[in-house]
Amino acid sequence: MKKPFSPVLLILFLTILYFDSFSQTNEKAIGNWSGKLDLPTAKLEIIFKITEDESGKLSTKMDVPMQGAKDLPVTETVVTGDSLYLTVAMIMGKYSGMFTTDTIIEGTWKQSGVTFPLTLKKTITITELKRPQTPKRPFPYNEEEVVYVNKKAGIKLAGTLTFPQNGENLPSVILITGSGAQDRDETIFEHRPFLVIADFLTRNGFAVLRVDDRGVGSSEGKLGEATSEDFAGDVLAGFEFLKTRKEINPSKIGLIGHSEGGLIAPMVATKSKDVAFIVLLAGPGIIGQQILYEQEKLINKAAGMTDDQAQQNKKKQEVIFNIILTETDSAKRTDRLQKTFTNGMYFMMTDEQKKAIDSQIKSVDNVWFKFFLQYDPYPTLVKLRCPVLALNGEKDLQVPSKPNLAAIEKALTEGGNPNFKTMELPGLNHLFQTCETGSINEYAQIEETISPTVLEILRDWIANSGLKN
Numbered sequence: 225m226k227k228p229f230s231p232v233l234l235i236l237f238l239t240i241l242y243f244d245s246f247s248q249t250n251e252k253a254i255g256n257w258s259g260k261l262d263l264p265t266a267k268l269e270i271i272f273k274i275t276e277d278e279s280g281k282l283s284t285k286m287d288v289p290m291q292g293a294k295d296l297p298v299t300e301t302v303v304t305g306d307s308l309y310l311t312v313a314m315i316m317g318k319y320s321g322m323f324t325t326d327t328i329i330e331g332t333w334k335q336s337g338v339t340f341p342l343t344l345k346k347t348i349t350i351t352e353l354k355r356p357q358t359p360k361r362p363f364p365y366n367e368e369e370v371v372y373v374n375k376k377a378g379i380k381l382a383g384t385l386t387f388p389q390n391g392e393n394l395p396s397v398i399l400i401t402g403s404g405a406q407d408r409d410e411t412i413f414e415h416r417p418f419l420v421i422a423d424f425l426t427r428n429g430f431a432v433l434r435v436d437d438r439g440v441g442s443s444e445g446k447l448g449e450a451t452s453e454d455f456a457g458d459v460l461a462g463f464e465f466l467k468t469r470k471e472i473n474p475s476k477i478g479l480i481g482h483s484e485g486g487l488i489a490p491m492v493a494t495k496s497k498d499v500a501f502i503v504l505l506a507g508p509g510i511i512g513q514q515i516l517y518e519q520e521k522l523i524n525k526a527a528g529m530t531d532d533q534a535q536q537n538k539k540k541q542e543v544i545f546n547i548i549l550t551e552t553d554s555a556k557r558t559d560r561l562q563k564t565f566t567n568g569m570y571f572m573m574t575d576e577q578k579k580a581i582d583s584q585i586k587s588v589d590n591v592w593f594k595f596f597l598q599y600d601p602y603p604t605l606v607k608l609r610c611p612v613l614a615l616n617g618e619k620d621l622q623v624p625s626k627p628n629l630a631a632i633e634k635a636l637t638e639g640g641n642p643n644f645k646t647m648e649l650p651g652l653n654h655l656f657q658t659c660e661t662g663s664i665n666e667y668a669q670i671e672e673t674i675s676p677t678v679l680e681i682l683r684d685w686i687a688n689s690g691l692k693n
Contacts, residue, residue, distance in 0.1 A: 250276055250280065250282055250303060251276075252303075252323060252326055253274050253282060253301075253303045253308060254274050254275060254276050254282070255273075255274060255346050255347075256271060256272070256273050256274075256346065256347050256348070256349075256350050257271065257272045257273075257274065257329065257344040257345065257346055257347070258270070258271045258344065258345055258347045258350065258351075259342045259343050259344040259345065260342075261333060261340050261342055262340070262341075263340075266290070266665060268288065268290055268291070269288070269289055269290060269351060270286065270287070270288055270333065270342065271286065271287040271288075271289070271350050271351065272284050272285075272286055272298065272310060272319070272344065273285045273286075273287070273295075273350070274301065282301040282303065283298070283301060284298035284301045284310055285297065285298060286298050286310075286312055287350065287351070289351040289352075289353055289668065290665070290668050290669060291413065291668055292353065292412065292413025292414045292415070292667070292668040294353075294414065296312060296314065296315070297312075297314065298310050298311065298312050299311050299312065299313040299314075300313075306322050306323045307320070307321070307322050307323075308320070308321050308322070308323070308329055308331070315335065316335060316336055316576060316579055316580060316583075317333065317334065317335040318333070318334045318335070319331055319332070319333050319334075319342065320332060320334075321342070321343075321344060326346070327345060327346040328343065328344070328345055328346075329343065329344040329345075330343050331343070331344065334576075335580075336576065336577060336579075336580035337573065337574050337576050337577030337580060353413070353414045353668065354671045355414055355415060355416070355671065355673060356671060356672075357420050357672065357673040357674065358416055358419065358420065358673065359419060359420065359423040363386070363423070363426075364389070364427065365386055365387060365388050365389055365426045365427065366386065366387050366388070366389055366391075367384060367385075367386050368384070368385045368386075368387075369382070369383075369384060370382070370383055370384070370385045370433070370465070371442075372461060372462065372464075372465035373461065374438075374445075374457055374458050374460075374461035375461070376457055376461075377438070377445060377454065377457055377458070379438055379443070379444040379445040379458075380443065380444045381435055381436070381438065381443045381444070381445075381458055381461060381462065382408075382435065382436050382441065382442035382443050383408050383433055383434055383435030383436060383443075383462070384408055384422070384433075384434055384435075385431065385432070385433050385469075386422050386423070386426040386431065386432050387426060387430075387431035387432075387471050387472075388426060388429055388430075388431075391429075391431065391471055392470070392471055393471075393472075393473045394429070394430065394431040394471050394472055394473060394476075395429070395430055395431070395473060395476040395477075395478070395500075395686070395691055396430060396431035396432065396433065396466055396472050396473070396476065396477050396478070397425060397430060397431075397432055397433070397477070397478045397479065397480050397503075397686070398432075398433045398434075398435075398459060398462050398463060398466070398477070398478075398479050398480070399418045399421060399422065399432065399433070399434040399435075399480050399481075399482075399485075400455075400459055400479060400480065400481035400482065400485030400486075400488050400489055401418070401437055401482065401484075401485050402482045402483030402484045402485055402506075403483060403484040403592075403596075405437060405439065405440045405447050406436075406437045406440060407436050407437070407440055407441045408434040408435050408436045408441065409434065410434075410482065412655070412667065413667050413668035414668075415655065415667070415673040415674075416673065417482070417655060417656075417673050417674050418434045418482075419434070420673050420674055420679075421480070421674065421679065421682070422434050424679045424682075424683070425679075425682065425683065428683050430686070431466075431469075431471060431472055433462055433465075433466060435458070435462055437455070437458075438450060438454075438455070438458055448590055448591075448592070449591060450591070450592060451591055451592050451595035451596075452484060452487055452488050452491065452592070452595060452596065452599065453491065453595070455484075455488050456488050456491040456492050456495065459479065459488060459489075459492045460492055460495060460496060463477060463479075463492065463496060463498070463499070467498070474498065475498070475500065476500050476691055477498065477499065477500055478499065478500045478501040478502060478503070478686065478690055478691075479492060479493065479499060479501075479502045479503070480502075480503040480505065480682070481502070481503070481504060481505065481507060482505040482506060482507075483505070483506050483507070483508075483622070483623060483654070484508075484596075485505070485507070486504035486505055486506060486507020486508060486614075486623075487507060487508045487599070487601055489502040489503070489504060489507070490502060490504075490507075490601065490604045490605055490608055491604055493608055493610055494604055494607045494608065499610050500610060500611075500690065500691060501610050501611040501612070501613070501686065501689075501690030501691065502608070502610060502611075502612055502613075503612075503613045503614075503615070503682060503685075503686070503690070504612065504613070504614040504615070504632065505615055505656065505678075506615070506616050506617065506620055506622070506623045506628075506654050506656070507601075507614060507616075507623070507628070507632070508601055508623055508628055509601055509602075509605070509614075509627070509628035509629065509630070509631030509632035509635070510600075510601070510627055510628055510631045511598070511599065511600040511601075512596040512597045512598065512599050513545055513597045513598070514627075515623060515624075515628070516541065516545075516597075517538060517541065518624045518627060519621060519622050519623070519624065520534075520537060520538065520541060521534060521538070522621040522624060522662075523621050523663075523664070524537060526621060526661055526662065526663045527663075540564065543564050544561065544564055544565070544588065545597055547560045547561055547564065548561075548588060548589060548593065548594055548597065549594065549597060549598065557589060558585065558589070561585045561588075561589060562581060562582075562585065565581050565584060565585060566581055601631070601632075601635070602631065602635045605631075605632060605635035605636060605639065606635045606636070606638055606639035607639060608636065608639060608641055608644075609641060609642075610643075611643040611644065611689055611690045611692070612632075612636060612641060612643070612644040612645070613644070613645050613646075613647075613681075613682075613685045613686075613689070613690065614629060614632045614633075614644070614645070614646040614647070615646075615647050615649060615656070615678065615681065616628060616629050616646075616647075616648055616649070617648075617649050617651075617652030617653050617654060617655075617656055617659075617662070618648050618649060618650045618651060618652060619651060619652060619653050619659055619661065619662030620652070620653055620654040620662060621653070621654065621662045621663065621664070622654040622664075623654060625648045626648070629646045629647075629648055632646055633646045643689060643692075645685065645689065647681070649675070649677070649678065652675055652678070653666065653667070655667055655673075655674065656674045656675050656678045657670045657672050657673070657674065657675065658670070658672055658675055
């Protein structure tokens, strides 16, 4: 008599088939997948790198080469049948697609409530950003990780001090980063301009201190609760730290500030008479609110916006700035900003769209932004007595060169500063890269991190003017 088929065997058989199918599906997904979003201003390549661990679990990293983003964590990777689902929580992005062949996935990318078609193609090679100026170890000088304390703020700050081997009585500089959460190299789009500057100056006989912003990297503190004045206190702590180092000449310590760092450096120099010199790289010379109007005008023009559209944008900017500066009730301010940012449509939006708007509001509704809007550099600049070098790129769209350099020169002249120089450098953008338009979209695409001409100007001016006070 024939034995009945065991249900246990049946379950085992089906489980084997299921895992075999699951394994094949995973295998099909593993690899590098590249596609381009067709945006109004450019085609933006997105790359998903899907791997499988020993347990068979899939994980994914995301690159956006044009924006300098690499290895963004993909929080969820799901393969079901012929479908692929990816979630990138940190940028509120989702991809859903279907395998049409083993090497093509047809799908859509959704972010901040907007959906774009995105076809992914399997590829062996992926776009790598070239950064030929980034220094490579081993270095022909000393490199030391340092930690010191801003006693007033009660926080530890961490950075890197580089100095020539066997050096003593060295001239030195502190590098001061621009706005936002910046690491000690001021890393942006895989460019590391502060590392490049530090390497160049150290090879030319200077000690250089570069530091993680408070709340970034190895530094303590909360970035979102600080203003430029607070950051000036962090720089002063670094200044006092350098004065304790046996390698450093305490009378030859200068400051080099980029962007907001160029606003902070004069603050520090007016608080300490021991600052030997300051260099303003794209430093502001006019009030923050006016800088943002000028910035928006130039960026809109570069993007091809009409005069009418640009004027409408400025009107909205004015309303937003007025709310931030005058509305003292937090709940009312948030409500008014939500309505202004969305032209009254906030409560009709999806939760995802609201999150995107709230994120934009958070970037302007804070103590740093309110301080920046109102801060006028003139009263500080006019007090400076140490040597000053102010450099701006002619194609800088973020801190436009002409109005800012003119204001800096006017303040230093009226204050009677005996040793200063201002220079507009042709063909350079806000990062001091050689560029075509100055557009922010170019930053990641340009291989040059910083013009060698700028490095030479820094070295020569500091040696011949900055230290001749």
